[in-house]
Amino acid sequence: MKNENYEALQNAWRTAYLIAGFIKKTLTIEEEEELDLWIEGSRENMRLFEELTEEKAMSDYIRWYDQQDVEAKLQETRMKLGLPARARVVSFWRWAAAAAILLLICGSLAYLFVFKKKESSMAVHEGKHDILPGKAYAQLKLSTGKVIILQSTTDTVVNGAISIKNGTVMNNASTDNTWNEIVIPRKAYYKVILPDGSKVWLNSESSIRYPSSFDSIRTVTVTGETFFEVAKDPNHPFIVSAGGINVQALGTKFNINAYANEAGTSTTLVEGSVKVSDVNHVKILKPAEQITDHDWTIKSIETAPVTGWFKNEFVFKATPMPVIARMMERWYDVHVAFKDSIPYHFNGTISRDLPISQLLAWLEETGNVKFEMNKNEITVLK
């Protein structure tokens, strides 16, 4: 470390301390004067001070810090250094919250961490019988009654308005007033570009119904789970109707989970703004907020676990085993039965593009759950 550079950095630490103190309103009079002197020192200083103390600036940083999975990265780093894995240190309030829940349910609850791995070392389920992951597959139903089977390799022109390319249904604006429907079974996904350029990803056991050309209001109906990237067009509101709710958007990205076997239809906003409504409610979401129509309460959440599927990943964050089981059922077309209930929540990210054996073995690595597989029947055990 060069000594001549030492001072510049020391000054930077001092400035950060003063600005943070200003935000915390904890500066002494002398310190305030010191800060004033620094601000007056240059235009850049003034600008930086204004930037950091501007409303919302700090909340953007906080959101950024919130998104960092420091513990996972620490464990990964320890692994690379050959240091033994260590149990997670939970911050006091998280610990207090966990303790409160513990008291409530009088059971044992723990957060388990499964770390991202390129390859999993598997023995348990390999060999005898495995189940492959879902793939690009869909049925396109035209208003004429014609049904076309789509796969990732199908590059065709269906008619003047619809063509299939790279596993995506492309719709050009057309003049006829008909409806098309895309249905995704279990073990499949597909992507569609609507006549207005909006993109929709469809998860397994899902569907979308949309007109061959949009009117002044762009309306589509969906079931199951869908992720939208709506093309900006302020003059033509975009409305998604899903399981009894309407989600209205201008140019935004959001996820709708309307599976019948989940607790209500939930809308998660990634970017922009949406209005979620039914006959009795109207709510407006900000990015990283989620609402479910069983309680209509807006929650701040991390979006990665919700939207992981459309990047072809399972992203778990304090995810209970029954939720994971339902994801497996849809993605691998299996039936999951619980012999024991699993009082643990799981964290981690793994590709969806793996046979089921790898997912199961990866979950078993936590030591807190076991699986038995018999053809398409999966049994969950302690």
Next chain:
Amino acid sequence: MPRWPQRAQDDNDLLAALKKGDDKAFDQIFRIYYSSLKLFAFKLCANEQQAEDIVQECFLKLWRLRGNLANADNLKSYLYRSVKNVFLEKHEKRSSHPKELSHDIEDDSALQIVIRCETSREIYRVLQLIPPRMREVFVLYYLEGRSTREICELLHKTVNTIDSQRKRALQLFRKQFIPG
């Protein structure tokens, strides 16, 4: 209540323990600085994955070279400088004109980034010590400048609840102040 070390003195203790091969000290340092170093790296390279790789490499070096850190008298300065150096190495490997880039940490622009990272780290550190419910109110009111009425609507709480949570959060926020 656990409290993250903040003063230079704590950093020195951690550094001394690290030199002796204490991996708990390594974990502590990682937890304290990882996010803000990644923010620094991210502002330098504008790529989140690269930023993660750079910071991880710095921590790998920190542990592997722990015996030779004798002249690293200031942990924080050492870490930020290490991020910059790894960034430059990686950048030079890729770029055919390494000289074009002069992200010296003592550049005014780099120092400004460092100030952003360290200011936000301190605010975030203090916020961690406020219970989540109060923290939400605190962020909405003080950092986002929303009105009590808006917050009531957002969180479905009464004005009284929001007001008392806001005041208690502010008290807690200020109590965490430790002279540097």
